[in-house]
Amino acid sequence: MPFHFHPLAIPEVVLVEPQRFGDARGFFMETYQYETFAANNISLNFVQDNHSRSAHGVLRGLHFQKDPHAQGKLLKAVVGEIFDVAVDIRRGSPTFGQWVGEILSAENGRLLYVPPGFAHGFCVLSETADIIYKTTNYYHPKSEKGIIWNDPQIGAEWPIANPLLSTRDQTQPSLSEADFNFQY
Secondary structure: OOOEEEEOOOOEEEEEEOEEEEEOEEEEOOOHHHHHHHHOOOOOOOOEEEEEEEEOEEEHHHHHHHHOOOOOOEEEEEEOEEEEEEEEOEEEEOOOOOEEEEEEEOOOEEEEEEOOOOEEEEEOOEEEEEEEEEOOOOOOOHEEOOOOOOOOOOOOOOOOOOOOOOOOHHHOHHHOOOOOOOOO
């Protein structure tokens, strides 16, 4: 099998480790295969691919889109290294308000699946990082919302103390004040 799937402490968030085939010329690896992902409970169709580049110390998030425009994301660092975070914001979930985080890098080749109903963010640990990600729904600006990255109720342990933030990310509401409509 070209992939190993590892559900995290919040089992709906899945770390995917593709198998790499390398030699002196470089490497080859599959990064997505519908049937294999579907067999591992990642069966949503992806409709859009995005590419993000950020400098060292940038933190993007925590972002999500409300239903009916919620997005699942399958993320991969193709240049550099990030610390990627998912927060469960499904009311009634046994893991509501909890977070998980993983390091994704061009070197380790890992992917992270963040399903709908989760806020998502990442910070850049390398000089720069390019992230590509598939989404299960189209970008819908009116549904785009967020939660402040350092909300003490969530308690995410970011590996950078003073991140570079957009104006929007500096002023996001707390989890208790955020506008979301996800149910477990």
